[in-house]
Amino acid sequence: MPHLNEVKKKLLTEGILGQYVHGESTTLGWVTIQAGSKLPAHHHPHEQITLMLEGKMEMQIGDEVVMMEPGTVKVIGSNIPHSAIAHTDCVLIDVFSPVREDYRD
Numbered sequence: 001m002p003h004l005n006e007v008k009k010k011l012l013t014e015g016i017l018g019q020y021v022h023g024e025s026t027t028l029g030w031v032t033i034q035a036g037s038k039l040p041a042h043h044h045p046h047e048q049i050t051l052m053l054e055g056k057m058e059m060q061i062g063d064e065v066v067m068m069e070p071g072t073v074k075v076i077g078s079n080i081p082h083s084a085i086a087h088t089d090c091v092l093i094d095v096f097s098p099v100r101e102d103y104r105d
Contacts, residue, residue, distance in 0.1 A: 004019060007020070013040070014037060015033060016031065017031070017032050022100070022104060025097055025098055026095060026099060028093065031090075031091070031092050031094055032089075033086040033089065033091075037086045038085045038086075039084040041082065042081070042083070043079045043080060043081045043082065045078050046078065046100060047076070047077060048082075048094055048095070049076070049094070050068070050073070051072075051093045051094075052072045052090070053070060053091045053093065054070060054091040055086065055087070056069050056086075057088075058087060059074065060081075068090075
């Protein structure tokens with residue numbers, strides 16, 4: 001496995017960069033987000049688990065609005081609409097199952 005510094009960065013949307021490593025059935029992402037960046041509402045067939053490491057970000061997951069702060073963990077079910085806005089610079093880990101083929105190089 002490469003060091004994180006060797007994993008290619010993928011621009012997800014303005015101000016949001018992800019670095020992804022893929023196993024047989026999961027994708028692990030290291031995501032950095034600039035303050036003020038917005039992740040538009042979207043959904044995907046993958047189950048997603050998000051672990052906030054640094055910063056403060058408001059997420060809407062279905063009908064629930066949650067403030068993500070260091071240590072907050074959320075499970076986002078398959079095809080559940082979700083969006084986010086970063087209140088500060090953020091760092092988080094995302095895990096997806098099955099593999100996010102669209103995030104491969």
